[in-house]
Amino acid sequence: MQQAINLADEIQRFQANASIETALTPPSSWYTSGAFLDLEKHAVFQNHWLFVGRQDQLRDPGDYFSGTCLGWPYVVVLDDDRAARAYYNICSHHGTCIATGVGNTERFMCPYHGWTYDRGGRLIKAPLAGAMQSLRERHLDLKPIQVSQWGPFMALHFGSSAASLETQLAPLLETFATHPFDKMQFVRRVEYRVDCNWKVFIDNYLDGGYHVTQVHPGLTNQLEMSSYRTTLGDRWSLQSCPTAASPASDATVDFGQRVGEHADYAWIYPNFMINRYGPWMDTNTVLPLTADQCLVIFDYYHAGLAETEFLDQSLRASDQVQQEDMQICRRVQAGLNSGIYQQGVYAPGFEAPMLHFHKLLQADFLMA
Ligand code: FES
Ligand SMILES: [Fe+2]
Structure with a gap:
């Protein structure tokens, strides 16, 4: 069984100011504890651009690829205006993952009850669920993720604010x-x-x-x-x-x-x-x-x-x-x-x- 650790203490055991000649590496807890992985999820991975795919996967409108990053399911698609868009690959109805793998599609239809979203992430069909107008007022479109491209690569940012990848990597x-x-x-x-x-x-x-x-x-x-x-x-x-x-x-x-x-x-x-x-x-x-x-x-x-x-x-x-x-x-x-x-x-x-x-x-x- 994993021993409980004091996260704050373990973080401080690495002394960043020491010279490389005298510094000790981070303690083993950084590499073995689920608590560190949880911390990294929001402190590291949610704070930076993450490279997830390639531009060549998106050549024509409707081309898409999907995947999971740190447990976050995403789908990246080229919209009707040939702009790359990314969404959480999660249906607003009951949370089903909608898209799988890679492909080309006019729209994304959830395999569970058939709710359907266009390439812009808008909910356009919800069979037998009531008037679309009233559904629309409940903000049931796919949740967007920030997407950027750098060289031949596509990156996503799962956090709220992001500095430009371009500037950062110039x-x-x-x-x-x-x-x-x-x-x-x-x-x-x-x-x-x-x-x-x-x-x-x-x-x-x-x-x-x-x-x-x-x-x-x-x-x-x-x-x-x-x-x-x-x-x-x-x-x-x-x-x-x-x-x-x-x-x-x-x-x-x-x-x-x-x-x-x-x-x-x-x-x-x-x-x-x-x-x-x-x-x-x-x-x-x-x-x-x-x-x-x-x-x-x-x-x-x-x-x-x-x-x-x-x-x-x-x-x-x-x-x-x-x-x-x-x-x-x-x-x-x-x-x-x-x-x-x-x-x-x-x-x-x-x-x-x-x-x-x-x-x-x-x-x-x-x-x-
Ligand atoms: S969970 Fe997607 S349509 Fe019901
Ligand atoms: Fe090596």
Whole structure:
């Protein structure tokens, strides 16, 4: 059984002002307690833009995609004026989720009693429920969610006020100037359910390349680890690394072709990553499911057309890296769950992006 914790005390056990040389990482409770997940839901996820999908999923009026984020069911649809709109995917009658998956539709009809909403979210039909006029006065349209697009991505904001995504990420976009989004075409989505707290996965991503040598031996001799660089932005960070001039000959795939000359790994608070390497881009969205389980969604894009065989081979190589990361994340979670481990330390030469993440989290916790 989970021990009751004092949330305020646990938040303060992380001392954000300490230098990276002396700082302790957040205590294990941040990674194991349902109380922290509840706190994160409104203090973190409801306060920031969350990337949920791609613009290419909405080409024609009526195209839609739906999903669930932190338990909030949503649907995003292109309306009759070709504007993207988002709603809670919840019927006003008894709360049934209306849309499923992706598709194209003129209107959304609830499968329960047939209440029907147009693409603008307006209730237009409620069979046998009385005059539409009187229903309308009761504000029974679908509840809107703020939606925004950035590059090829679509983001939702589940809270009340939101600063523009454009402004917030302008400095990151500048650093991506050598890697423009325009030629990128979506290739495939791959989802992994990982047995760790969502922050364990993000921490692993933000360790400044520290784990690469140990965990990804296949990657190590492909990257110039000595030239690894990190940049900390306001609510984002960027890790960059040139690729090795002469990749090892025993590489299982043609890594040079797959990775190109330079790899960029961008993270956007709280749970979105964009990875650029050679002709490839992939994005990772990390969604908490429970305190010690998360879902990681990989969307792969490629610049222009490529042979299917090359795509498959590259995706297999990528899957190998994901398997290595997931395995290590599971082992971290086992240690966190032990009750023995309390707080760790940072490797100062590498883990500044991780410390940056923990500071952002704590700031949000304290504002809640
Ligand atoms: S719950 Fe949707 S129509 Fe009844
Ligand atoms: Fe990794």
